[in-house]
Each structure stands twice: as structure tokens, then as C-alpha cells.
Amino acid sequence: MDEFLQSFKIIINEKIYVKDPESTDLGKKIIEQSILLIHEIGIEKFTFKKLGVVIGSNESSVYRYFENKHKLLLYLTSWYWSWVEYKLVFSTNNITKSKKRLTIAIENITMSIEEDSTFSHINEVILHKIVINEYSKSYLTKEVDIENKNGYFVIYKRLISRLSMMISDYNPEYAFPSSLASTVLEGSLHQFFLKEHFPTLTDCHEPQSPTQYFTQLVLKTLK
């Protein structure tokens, strides 16, 4: 599957960027290094100036690709959700039993990313950590409704909607499929965060994992 994925390009809403970063070497460098730098210093302290230094280029060159750092964050997180969606669709394809399909989906959404694999210039392990620490900030803004209308969150919403449908397939009677799907997705990011910074607020320590917690939670709730 890893090599298979390499023959695809993840397509991101064109409105998010000024110039497609996948189209040039500098663009790819911007993606590669911004992931490392945002992870290192956090989105608040991240600036295009600092990024310019590490990519050996100028601040203003970055502005050719992204309007501002918020859009860059949207790009990176959209890429991440798109990657997860791809893995989810691929691994649940042709699985006819609704329970099996649902557990595979939960696994895909809640699992910790272990190794950087498919895309040469994107480190998925670190990108996952960025999503854990910064994703909420991309929608907890005053501009969320306009940006939502512009389609900046389509991939994220589609992913939740896929999980929601699998929940309803498994138990058509259940009244909160969308809420449960969004809880699993957002909740797993939160559990990873707690594990790291507020360990007493979670039970997902080795050998336990968010995947086990949420799989049990969903199956018991839907029974």
C-alpha cells in the first residue's frame, strides 16, 4: 500500500494556497520544513521569517505560496486528513461486515502514526503531532463560517461523515451517529495530547491506546 500511495497526489482545495507548493522545489521545501518548524516551536511562535532562514530563502518567497501562516496550517492539516481518509477508504474497501468495517475505520482514525513513509518530503509522524497540537486552532476562529463556506474543511467533514455512515450501518437505530463520529475523531487527538501533558486525565497509557478506548466505547454504545 505504501508504494501504491506514492503514485497519487493528494489534492488540496486551491483556495487555500496562492501557488501550489507541490509544483516547485521551493514549494516542497516550504511544506517539508514548515512541518518540522511548527512542530518545534508551535504555530504561535512560527513565522515566515524563521521559515525563510531554514529553507535558505526569503520570507517574501513564502508569501508567494501562502497568504499567511493560518492558510499554511490549513493546508498541512487538510493534507493530513486527506491522507487518513485515503487510508480509511482503502482499508475498509470490500469489507462487507458492518462491524468489521467500523472497527477498521476507528482504528485508522485513532491510531498513532509510527513511521514516516510514503511521501518523500512530508513526515507524517510529525504532521500527526502538529494536528494534535494545532488543529483546533484552525477552526476556533471568528472566520470559521466564511472559511467553511470556502470549502477549507471539506476533507475533515467528509471523513467524519464517512465514519458517521459506518456507525449508522452498524446500528441504524442509534440517534447520534454524527456526534459519535466527531467525538471519536476529535477525542482521539485529545487523548494523545493528554497522554503527553496531562497524564492523570487519561487511561490511554501503554499498553492501552486511544484506539482500544474508542473501539470499546463505540461498540458498547451501539449495542
Added chain:
Amino acid sequence: MDEFLQSFKIIINEKIYVKDPESTDLGKKIIEQSILLIHEIGIEKFTFKKLGVVIGSNESSVYRYFENKHKLLLYLTSWYWSWVEYKLVFSTNNITKSKKRLTIAIENITMSIEEDSTFSHINEVILHKIVINEYSKSYLTKEVDIENKNGYFVIYKRLISRLSMMISDYNPEYAFPSSLASTVLEGSLHQFFLKEHFPTLTDCHEPQSPTQYFTQLVLKTLK
């Protein structure tokens, strides 16, 4: 209970502020108006300069009370969690049946705040909305571990721990009481946000509510 609460002062960790805002009129005005202004323009665009204008005072006067806007946010959210904790402890007191106690606790934590009541200068309805939109930003930072050590999140953690204990009381066998407690608390904020901005991702629309969703989720999971 409302009048009863008025005879108490909610105590916030002294390290969060430079000078206790409850100790002066200006301090109370800072709290009152910052709640309204942060709600109106969001924490990113909120500045002490803008706050100075609405409280009819100077930017620098605000710095006498809070080091920066991040600390002010920590103060406001700590106050909120403290208020919720008080209501929770009060309403579950003397309830001996573990199931009843648990459902009351979930109700307190997940319910939507309807009216501004107890404290003259603090609007709890709007403060709840600030918590929904801004709370995650107060811990999704690079400084979280130091600030946690300084005790800036004690009330929040104590609240989750209370719920966690009630979960274990109801079902001592359950393996994820803390994870479930943190999911309920964080998840309910998230469901309120979705209801407002991503309505397709939640089922908590009238007459349904996050309280119903989470009460059912917890009881089914613990059965």
C-alpha cells in the same frame, strides 16, 4: 442556590494574576468587559489596548492586573471551571446512588448555560461561549508543561478527576474512567461548537442536547 453562591468568592491561583482583579473596581471592570470583548472579537484580535478603550482606562492599567492576555484567558476559564465545579459538588452532595450522582454530574458539566445569574460583574452565559471557543488555546501551547507545574490548570483537572471517580463508583470494572471523563468534558464543548458552526457534524440539535448524548454514551459504555 443562586443567592447562596453570592456569599462565596471563587478563588483563583495567585500566580495567574499580578494583582487580584476582585480587589478593585477597575479589576472587576477588566473582568466584566474582557469577557464581552473576547466573546465579540475572539482572543486573537483581543488586545489590552482595545480593552482599555471600553473600560475607559489605559492599556497599561490592565498590565497591573495581568501579565498578558494569555494569563487573562487562564483566569477567566479557571473561574468558569471553578463555578462549574461548585455547582457540581453542590448538586451531587448527599446523593447516595452512584447512577443518579453520575447523571447529575454529567448534566452539570455538559449543560448549556442559559442565564447570567450569580455574580454581578460576570456573565456566565457569555463566559461559557468563550470557554467553548477559546479554552483549548489555553493549553495547546509550548508552555503547557511549565504552566501545569505552576498549577494553572488545577481546577480543570480536579473537575475531571471528580467525574472520573463517579464513573468508577458506578462501574469499578471500567478500564478508562479518566479518558471517559475527559472526553465528556472536552467533547461537550466541542458539540456546542459544532452545533453553531458545523451543524452536519453533530446530532445535538433541538430538542436533543449534548447532555442527552453524553448521558446515554456514558451509561451504555459503563453497563
Added chain:
DNA sequence: CAAATGTAATAGTAATACTATTATAATTCG
């Protein structure tokens, strides 16, 4: 009523986010 303290205003600085303009390199096409 003088000293001490509390409170607030003025006037800054450093850093950040972003932009306008110019320079240089690469490509296209007659």
C-alpha cells in the same frame, strides 16, 4: 501634613504579519 503606597497615563521598544517594489532567472516564441 508628610511619607508611603496605590493607581494610571505617557511614551516609548521590539517583534510580528504582511506588502510594494525591484532584481534576476528561466522560458517562450517570432
Added chain:
DNA sequence: CGAATTATAATAGTATTACTATTACATTTG
């Protein structure tokens, strides 16, 4: 081939923000 066009990047800014140092004024206290 070489002029015109376009792509790309660097320079040099500006406006805003977050925060600080200093001074001025007001209030309290012994």
C-alpha cells in the same frame, strides 16, 4: 538566436501588536 514574456526571489519597507520603562497623580496612613 535574441527579444519579449513570465516565473521566481530578494530588498526594503509599513502597520499592528505585545509589552515595558518612566513619570504623574491620587489616596492612604502614621
